Amino acid sequence: MARIAGAYAYLLPALNSLPVKSTPTTLSLPRLMGLDRNYSSSSSSSKISMSLKAGIVGLPNVGKSTLFNAVVENGKAQAANFPFCTIEPNVGIVPVPDNRLQVLSHLSKSLKTVPASIEFVDIAGLVKGASQGEGLGNKFLSHIREVDSILQVVRCFEDNDIVHVNGKVDPKSDIDVINLELIFSDLDQIQKRMEKLKKGKAKDSQSKLKEESERSALEKIEQALMDGKPARSVRLTDFEKEAIRQLCLLTMKPVIYVANVAETDLAEPENNPHVKEVMGLASELESGLVTISAQVEAELTELPPDERTEYLKSLGVNYSGLGNLIRATYDLLGLRTYFTSGEKESKAWTILAGMTAPQAAGVIHSDFEKGFIRAETVAYDDFVTAGSFAAAREKGLLRSEGKEYVVQEGDVMLFRFNV
Ligand SMILES: Nc1ncnc2c1ncn2[C@@H]1O[C@H](COP(=O)(O)OP(=O)(O)OP(=O)(O)O)[C@@H](O)[C@H]1O
Numbered sequence: 388m389a390r391i392a393g394a395y396a397y398l399l400p401a402l403n404s405l406p407v408k409s410t411p412t413t414l415s416l417p418r419l420m421g422l423d424r425n426y427s428s429s430s431s432s433s434k435i436s437m438s439l440k441a442g443i444v445g446l447p448n449v450g451k452s453t454l455f456n457a458v459v460e461n462g463k464a465q466a467a468n469f470p471f472c473t474i475e476p477n478v479g480i481v482p483v484p485d486n487r488l489q490v491l492s493h494l495s496k497s498l499k500t501v502p503a504s505i506e507f508v509d510i511a512g513l514v515k516g517a518s519q520g521e522g523l524g525n526k527f528l529s530h531i532r533e534v535d536s537i538l539q540v541v542r543c544f545e546d547n548d549i550v551h552v553n554g555k556v557d558p559k560s561d562i563d564v565i566n567l568e569l570i571f572s573d574l575d576q577i578q579k580r581m582e583k584l585k586k587g588k589a590k591d592s593q594s595k596l597k598e599e600s601e602r603s604a605l606e607k608i609e610q611a612l613m614d615g616k617p618a619r620s621v622r623l624t625d626f627e628k629e630a631i632r633q634l635c636l637l638t639m640k641p642v643i644y645v646a647n648v649a650e651t652d653l654a655e656p657e658n659n660p661h662v663k664e665v666m667g668l669a670s671e672l673e674s675g676l677v678t679i680s681a682q683v684e685a686e687l688t689e690l691p692p693d694e695r696t697e698y699l700k701s702l703g704v705n706y707s708g709l710g711n712l713i714r715a716t717y718d719l720l721g722l723r724t725y726f727t728s729g730e731k732e733s734k735a736w737t738i739l740a741g742m743t744a745p746q747a748a749g750v751i752h753s754d755f756e757k758g759f760i761r762a763e764t765v766a767y768d769d770f771v772t773a774g775s776f777a778a779a780r781e782k783g784l785l786r787s788e789g790k791e792y793v794v795q796e797g798d799v800m801l802f803r804f805n806v
Pocket residue numbers: 445446447448449450451452453454465466467468469470471472473474511512513544546549647648649650679680681682683
């Protein structure tokens with residue numbers, strides 16, 4: 388029997404309708420495997436879950452937990468002025484802000500509105516020598532290994548009362564320390580893996596091929612790491628990427644630098660020379676940059692909504708920086724959004740760039756992918772112009788797409804499938 392899904396998708400267990408609250412322990416959600424910006428159609432979409440983890444890392448006492456608590460409103464991470472305040476990682480799930488979803492929900496008079504989500508993890512401070520077990524050592528590098536992207540908080544605020552573990556505010560040195568520790572940890576892992584590969588003998592030609600790809604990838608990455616460059620800067624073939632995926636190298640993960648500034652710098656952060664320095668480094672290291680005051684963001688969450696705008700205005704800014712940060716993290720992960728919208732529910736679904744219509748349907752439920760017939764699709768702007776699916780159909784704005792269709796950012800979709 389052919390059925391239509393989309394507006395009726397609420398009937399099925401939703402992968403990303405997770406509660407918006409912080410939880411004290413890591414959730415055992417299936418995770419995105421690998422972070423190719425373009426989804427390769429050879430991979431199975433069953434590997435993909437749309438709750439992605441962004442790890443907040445940095446030196447001790449730079450504002451990581453303060454930022455985490457602000458991002459995950461009512462987060463319960465302890466934030467205090469002493470190094471190594473955080474030991475066990477704190478985890479929280481955060482909705483991805485998207486104005487389009489509110490518009491769709493309004494047009495469809497939806498009873499429920501469900502945004503996409505990202506999981507944030509507040510990790511302990513990392514110090515020089517962590518890869519050799521210094522500070523809280525290897526345990527924390529292993530927490531970083533589990534995340535899909537890294538937000539590195541870099542202290543750019545001067546405050547003599549807040550201890551800096553290295554004695555002074557120096558973003559370049561802070562960034563170098565963290566990068567070196569990640570590089571050492573990756574080198575260690577690569578060398579161990581190479582030893583293993585030397586001993587092991589591949590049984591068949593396919594495993595032999597895989598081992599060869601792995602070996603060549605490891606050699607290229609090792610060279611880059613020795614030159615102080617992250618693994619993500621190395622150009623690899625698809626085979627090579629696949630062959631080293633299970634190693635979860637730390638420097639392969641995409642990074643956003645979060646310049647944590649004083650409230651007085653919020654209006655014109657580029658006037659702060661520390662921020663300028665971080666900007667330069669971020670582009671050198673092929674990474675993103677967001678400027679924020681973790682302290683201000685944390686204070687904002689304590690205020691009632693109407694007083695927030697006033698407080699921000701008093702600091703010379705119009706918006707909180709958190710939305711930007713969450714959005715930037717989402718974009719950095721190469722994620723795309725499509726929507727389903729009906730009376731029961733309007734919902735944002737997360738997919739990887741390049742996913743086809745059946746794969747996108749599979750994010751809602753594997754049956755949608757298996758029994759996929761066609762997708763009725765309308766671009767977000769066209770949906771808004773028409774006002775509804777029915778009106779879009781009448782105006783000829785609705786397209787019927789088949790198995791090969793690559794879902795576009797903002798598509799509003801209805802799936803026809805067989806069960
Ligand atoms: N932008 C800022 N301006 C001024 N003070 C700040 C700012 N951001 C954070 N702080 C202060 O810095 C101190 C350390 O913050 P926090 O506990 O969040 O650091 P952390 O990086 O999580 O430390 P640890 O690694 O020890 O867990 C706190 O007293 C916090 O209020």
